[in-house]
Amino acid sequence: MKLAPFLGCMIPIKYPQMEAAFRRSMPNLGVELVDLEGFTCCPDPIYFKARDALGWLTIAARNLSIAEEAGLPLVTLCSGCTATLKEARFLLGEDEELRARVNERLARIGREYRGTASVEHAVVVIRDEIGMDAVRESVKRPLEGMSVAIHYGCHLLKPSQIMHVDDADYPSILEDLVTAVGATPVAHQEELLCCGKGCLDDEMPVEMVYSIFSSIRNSEADCMGLICPTCFSSFDLGQIVVGRKKGVKFEIPIIYFFQLLGLAQGLPLEDVGLHLHKVKADDIVARLPSPA
Amino acid sequence: MPADKSPEPESDERVVLSFELRREIDQIIGGNHHNYCYQCGACVAQCPAARFSDRFNPRLIMLDLLLGRADKLLAADSPIWLCTNCYSCYERCPQDVRPVEVIIALKNLAGRKGVAPDSVSLLTRNILKTGYSGVVTPVVHKTREKLGLDPLPEPPVDEMLELLDSGSDERDASAGPREEKTRERSHGETPAGNASQRRKK
Structure with a gap:
């Protein structure tokens, strides 16, 4: 199974040990991690969103559009990234007018949000796609x-x-x-x-x-x-x-x-x-x- | 659990309703559901900020908004900044008010009026400068190398900045909120129109 990891900021910068553990344990579950280029901060769902909600949504949509282009599901490691990217998908799905406004901005950089890429936290992908059996089988100790x-x-x-x-x-x-x-x-x-x-x-x-x-x-x-x-x-x-x-x-x-x-x-x-x-x-x- | 004190006026004080704040909040993402609040208080039951502080009560924040009390909600010591962003109120609300999102919309408005705390802008500025919320120091590179990880990618900051309107963010706070406001208006949601639209789903 191919998955595109969305690492965010906090894990690769403050706690890279979490990234290391993730990158080394996922292949043992039969997952191939495909790193995509061009991501920015998700952006952060607490402060950035509180400062500029429309900017927050648009930057999130840009990140999602990168996965859409690659045709790969995004897997997140951080609950904050999960919150931002999934809420962005939800808002852009429930409100067509809002989606048009966001796409108007994305057009400035030649991008479009289509809503075709899925986003899930890695633990959810394990439970729903990979299966608990694969986890148990990978355990040596x-x-x-x-x-x-x-x-x-x-x-x-x-x-x-x-x-x-x-x-x-x-x-x-x-x-x-x-x-x-x-x-x-x-x-x-x-x-x-x-x-x-x-x-x-x-x-x-x-x-x-x-x-x-x-x-x-x-x-x-x-x-x-x-x-x-x-x-x-x-x-x-x-x-x-x-x-x-x-x-x-x-x-x-x-x-x-x-x-x-x-x-x-x-x-x-x-x-x-x-x-x-x-x-x-x-x-x-x-x-x-x-x-x- | 702290006492749920209603801000009821003294007997000789009159409540003055103002719709200005409500109209402004309606135009910001996440703000427009505040109209559905019927003050049941379900949001308070599991709110950790209400549990640990008697200065925070999501129901009273919604009430102040319904009354249009910008003087309280957009003050420097506004309770909105005590919200822990846990989303329990969103989970509990029987009216889909999404109180935490309304509070975030209020924070956006506070930022536009220049009354948001500095710490909020600090993280935002990091993101706009580097594409990362955290500060990348030489120690970060060294730790990653020791763990056998690839170097950190450089996010395309310019492309990200293209997506923001000046005036709506840290890039050009001095330009004022006018341009952004016009764009927000073009979203064209009136409280009534919005309600009927939402109820369709």
């Missing part, structure tokens, strides 16, 4: 005994009329994926709470992160598993900052799903880049069986 507190993040699921990923209140996609790599998903009270990154307040995000981490600590999970780089930025360094303010030490490693997948496929540790995280996962990785 099941992550047995590793308990993973799930964090969904907001933009993979909501709004469900656009995302069409899962039940926004009772999702199971991440639990199923974590189970497929041999680990044990751990439910906790705050697994659907927002990470707070999109809020321009100083105090509120601190309380939100504190709430999430207190909830995970109560669950006694070994680590947190997630799929969103923005949530990761709130949690990896964030738990240290929040812990200092609150006088507690959480030390809960945050692991991106494709790093879990890579570990389970027996990839070397450096290849999935866990050493680049602030909160180290050495202890839980050391407890894993060696690859078969």
